[in-house]
Amino acid sequence: MRGAARAITCIENDYPERNQILKELFPHTGRARLIGITGSPGAGKSSLVDCLIGYLRSLEMKIGVVAVDPTSPFTGGALLGDRVRMQNHALDKGVFIRSMGTRGSLGGLSANTRDAVRVLDAYGCDVVLIETVGVGQSELDVMSIADTTAVVLNPGGGDSVQAFKAGIMEIADLFVINKADLPGTEKLQIEVEQMLDLAKHDAPWRPPIVKTVSTSGQGMADLWQQIDRHQQFLHESGEADARRSRHLQEEVLDIVRDRLFQRLQAGIQSGRHAEALERVASRAEDPYSAAERIILQWWGQKS
Incomplete structure (x- = not known):
């Protein structure tokens, strides 16, 4: 995957050959499953992604990860701490992890995230996981890239109603209650169900709720099953092609x-x-x- 790493570096740094690389890669893309993982900071997204990588590798899938970290408005640097939480897979040749700073972008992703995902798609990844910087109420760019978007919540994370304002409910194809071994899990699940009753009562797809404990790996099989079920729904309904067409437009x-x-x-x-x-x-x-x-x-x- 050295070629992929060099290609992404070229794209991030806007080298002269950037556009030519992307043009040549485009015919080889469109095969990978693109899964967005978003949610508020501290919800455990990186740990969840780390566990999900392990589960998908057990299914012999080739995995790409694009993890976005906030960039300091003062120094312009980024900690890129998401990669630190995924060190279990650092030597796995079937896993490619790329951390990117937002560099001033305000949508929860880097301006080059879409292109980095395209590189990993072209290089043969079966699944590309896109972890956002951590959404508030406006960082919704992941919905314009991912086929399936999982919104990660956790018990004690604050007023759940606040989390559903301004589009968060609309972008979720499924909800993940992480840290489900903590008190308040059942209460949060009931609150999400009530919100879904209001917002998705007549929708063709009702986002399922999955409970996980990323520190122990609990719930990963169920999470992937629900992601897979959503992908099947997209293909059977024709929404898969429609969604990707909208994304390209x-x-x-x-x-x-x-x-x-x-x-x-x-x-x-x-x-x-x-x-x-x-x-x-x-x-x-x-x-x-x-x-x-x-x-x-x-x-x-x-x-």
Whole structure:
């Protein structure tokens, strides 16, 4: 997997050959199962992923892991501690673990996560596990990559209603109550069931609830069974192809937006639109009119 490691490094550091690598890899992708593991910080996501890797390796599957850690806004560095929790598999040639810093991205993933996942898919991984940085109420980018998204909760993690605000309920294909040996597990399960009764009562797929104890490996077989059941539902309903098509369309639009922004920013830095910015700074023109003028100028030049 040295080639995969070098390819991801090239992508992360935006080397000149980055785009060519991704273009050549694309025809060889689309085979791996992409599983998102998300949840609040401290829910035990990394330990859960570590246990799940062990279970899937017992089934002789080749596993890729992309684990995202927060990047310091002060130093720009990241601890990348997720890999520390997965040292049991460091020497396993059937497991590839890549830690990535968010580098300023606010969606729970790194800006290059999708491309790293694509590299591991092309290199023959049967399953790619995508562990997010730890969601609050807005870090939902994992749903635009993963086929199946597991939201990890744990007893005593706070008001469960808070966890279901602003999209968390909607992105979950299944819920994992980790640390299920702690008091409060049954109460949390009942609360989740009640939320599902309200939000998913007429949905074609009702997210199951799986209880696990990652420190002992308890519940891994059940977790994988429910993931597998969801994958079967996606294929039988036609949602698998529809979901991946949506993801690819969203990716195209993301790339277009990023490229346009980069070019526009380069124009601003070169002083091309200095006059418009100065007029706004002096309050001679409002920001909206200036923005429209810049867009028209840029578009006219490109057309």
